[in-house]
Amino acid sequence: MNDAPDLIMNWRSAMMVMVVLPLLLCGLILLLRRVEARAARPLGLFLILGGLSMGPQIIGFAGAYQIWPWLTFCPLFFVDLWLGPLLVIHAHNLMRGGPLGWRRWLLLPGLLQTAYYTGAFLLPGDGLFDTPAKWAFNDAFHLPYIIPMESLLGIGLFGFSIVLIWRGRGRYLTFLDQTQSAARDFDPVWLRNLIVAMSIGLTIYAGLEILSLAVALSYPATFPALLLLTSVLTWVGLDAAWRLTAPFPKMDIAAPAPRMTVSDNHALPDDLSARVRSAIIDQRWYLEPRLTISDVARRLGTNESYVSRALNQSLGDSFNRFVNRARIDHAKALLETGEGSILSMAMDSGFNSKATFNRVFKTFTHETPTQFRNRRRASDLQSEASQSP
Structure with a gap:
């Protein structure tokens, strides 16, 4: 047994x-x-x-x-x-x-x-x-x-x-x-x-x-x-x-440009701030979903530190906030005049996903894209009604 x-x-x-x-x-x-x-x-x-x-x-x-x-x-x-x-x-x-x-x-x-x-x-x-x-x-x-x-x-x-x-x-x-x-x-x-x-x-x-x-x-x-x-x-x-489905930017590969103060001894090249703003806004680089500060510096023939200082000192923004502010302004114009889907407007404004677009949009406007569009539509209808005889 x-x-x-x-x-x-x-x-x-x-x-x-x-x-x-x-x-x-x-x-x-x-x-x-x-x-x-x-x-x-x-x-x-x-x-x-x-x-x-x-x-x-x-x-x-x-x-x-x-x-x-x-x-x-x-x-x-x-x-x-x-x-x-x-x-x-x-x-x-x-x-x-x-x-x-x-x-x-x-x-x-x-x-x-x-x-x-x-x-x-x-x-x-x-x-x-x-x-x-x-x-x-x-x-x-x-x-x-x-x-x-x-x-x-x-x-x-x-x-x-x-x-x-x-x-x-x-x-x-x-x-x-x-x-x-x-x-x-x-x-x-x-x-x-x-x-x-x-x-x-x-x-x-x-x-x-x-x-x-x-x-x-x-x-x-x-x-x-x-x-x-x-x-x-x-x-x-x-x-x-x-x-974990896409490569992540690495700090050791592209070290972040330090925040500089106005008292920094190294002067910015003449009109760099205007050139940065013109390139990103007027040439609509902000619509590129994966735009980086190194892309901007390379195209302008300068370095990342100067571009970062141009944004921080003269324009008062970080690179991410400056670009995303331009994207949100673009998206607001689409929402005010367009009839397309939120997703298509997000993609047309330089975002990679609707979820990211919603988060960034609410950060800048304190409302979702849908709320913004509905509010503007209601405002337009009210304005038309008030002007009708």
Whole structure:
């Protein structure tokens, strides 16, 4: 008679699998993506490792540890020190490009963690895996020393990663505003969502780790929090896979021109401000959806810094706001006189999508294009009615 426990896929394991599978699929999609591959691959690896880190809960609820106790040290399940650094590398490759520099050292804790758990997993004894020596090592060294150190390092590394990404995104938004007419199209909104997700994840992770140091938490006690954390990671994965479909401008490739003050010692070339304004407005360059400050500088035979200063000092606008203001003026004229669709007017005004057009239009006019057109039509009808005998 065999008294060994059976492996059972209960409802908790099934729910975790249902949440983890989309996470793994998003990670695989990003790993294979050719557009922005250097940014997509670290994020794809992050999602896959995040899914694998839920392995102990999935197999634990199914009773796998009672059948194969040696899985306790499986290195595939202990990857939390990789997660924050992979996101930092992803954000760097997305927004800056160029060499990683000191950021590569952030991967060292993850490498050490994987090496440690691989060694503990293969610790020999009476048998290759399930041995008395392994559990003596666990009680004497792993639980009292490694687990607390690993928990504190994981919380600190994840928090540091959040700060780096937040600051990097702020600089990137400034760069887009100074150099890209289609800044809204390249705004990594989902990176903001990623920061929110990471903050939620860090809070959950820190809470569980602190509680686990004080009391022994059972799998059922941690299940709701881990299910929420996995769902958040899945949301991030879906959001990223949806939005990473075009190359992003890189700060290291085309560094943003700094804001200059009137007191700057280097004078602008004569009439440059008028030339910039005339070229963008009178020659209707603003209707080009992907117009950049480097395009303008190259066509005028000058450099980006001078063009940026001409806009900032003489015209009082960033490049993005100046171009989009011209686009909105053009769109307002179309809305007042035309009968076409909002989408066609958006495209005719230099925008790449209706969604971007709506956001920019509301930023400048405090109403949507539809509201603007309806209001003008109502005003025209009222004016005609008042003039009728």
